[in-house]
Amino acid sequence: MSNVVLVTGASRYMGAAIAGRLASDERVGHVIGVDTTMPSDETTALLGRAEFIHADIRHPLIGRILAQTEPDTVVHMAVVASPARAGGRAAMKEVNVIGTMQLLAACQKTPSVSKLVVKSSVAAYGASSRDPALFTEETEPRAMPRGGYAKDIVEIEGYVRGFARRRPDVTVTVLRFAPFVGARANTTLTRYFSLPVVPTVFGRDPRVQFVHVDDALEVLHRSVLEHHPGVFNVAGPGVLSLSQAIRRAGRVPLPVPDVGLSVVAALARHSGLIDFSLDQIDFLVHGRVVDTTRLKEEFGYLPRRTVDAFDDFIRGHDLASVLSPENVKAVERTILEWIRHARR
């Protein structure tokens, strides 16, 4: 059905993974991955049979690539979440916002394009104390989200809506992903949970939700091959509380007062340990949980539960520490035996 699929952001993990996955599907003719940087050894392996073209989507030349390759499906994965890996916040905004604008302009001028799949994020909803417990696709954020990534996401979705109006013949699928976790995923959030002592906000224990990388890829894959126009939340059903997630990872939470956290975040960023932005602090205060009913009904597919996705991440990263369930269980048995002994 799909003859030529063009995937942006193909030098990064998710972009390369979906490009490689689509290339190995016999229902897909040809897969072209484009990115501004050359793929690393790891992402080259993920790309598999997909062709890689070194091209900059921020540049109008992307239009020429689209005209030459005549893709019928464009998968826009070049949406960057962390400034550190994009080379600073300015570069990140450039990739996200200017890149999306140029890509959409090119798509608009390319008649062969009949489908657009965009990787978005639940960050679009922001996070505040006045939000309902679960966001549906229709929920309007009550406050304009703080932080670069969330603002970029809001802008990107705005451009995508504009594109959909100008090219009503194109099937547009916007996937709002919860934070990725998985056995191999390496994101700001997974690095956060790998810290020996994990800073949290004092007096707050937000609900957190994740999506497993493999489930995210499955949803992307189906978006390309099937017909699912619209906006969809993609997240693992159920929630964990942040403190619960930290304990499951065998880590110790370190509550820091709200004001102190900005300092801690700045220090962490400075030391290069992890980079933390304001929207992530809002996330640590209020959490963000989405309703996945529409995904289930429309795709007939539901990602694995948040807790199962997170457990896979713990196993994959070998996070088990002194506080692993086995060790705690052993301590529990010892104490129980000791009390029984003492009471005799």
Add this chain to the structure above:
Amino acid sequence: MPVAERTGPREPITGDIWDQRVANALAFLRRRITGEYEIDEFGFDPELSTQVIAPLLRPLYRHWFRVEVIGIENVPAAGSALVVANHSGTIALDAVMLALALYDEHPARRHLRLLGADLVFQLPVIGEYARKMGATLACMPDAERLLEAGEVVGVFPEGFKGIGKPFSERYRLQRFGRGGFVAAALRTGAPIIPVSIVGAEEIYPLIGNIRPLARLLGVPYFPVTPTFPWLGPLGLVPLPSKWLIEFGEPIYTLGDSELADDPMAVFDLADRVREIIQQNLYRLLRLRGGAFSHSSSSEDSN
């Protein structure tokens, strides 16, 4: 204690209640340390609520306020219901006592899912534990989602007007906001159960309100009671008033979902609920007698 009956030291210990308790407590601690428990999408942590928070509140409920519950059978054993109650007492202790009443006295041990103002969820610690105890933000999507899931939802339509009113206006119901709770019940077909709470008005008699301080702190009122802030932290000890909680007869809304968008019908029903709560309050007040009496009214109420 059956310690003396035990024979060999390596015998498995059965029937020893203290051993069971120790083992349960340790298992509980282990689950908390390793995060092996479930919370729902709203953040409700049933294990923490029933194993830790409820036992902490129970002495206050039983011995301090000597809460008596009337009409618990009006709450269904299964399925959704909307519990609408009067709000009083400067600090929303009536909400937690109502939740404990429903859990302890109802045969089906039902959890009350409270809807709170956004201020509650802005505050650190309080916001965190409110969610863990099953509360969520008072907004239409959350109310409908909980009712559709068959939960018992609790609302206090008076809001801060209720708990922050001066002592001189005790047991006089304040205005009920926009009646959004009625619309939620109509839309989901949940019965409305009017609840009257007597006793919470006297725990912190509000005799003054320092408005500039309230404005500075961004709270609806800054309370002055006979003991607070004069006695410092001691002023936070609630007065031991006698409490009565009456669950009134349900008002069934099933099949009236089209009325949810009719503002007149919504206001009428909200007024009816308000009137029932007010009438029941007056009756309960006569039944109770003095606010700090030790006498029980159980002969009348049972």
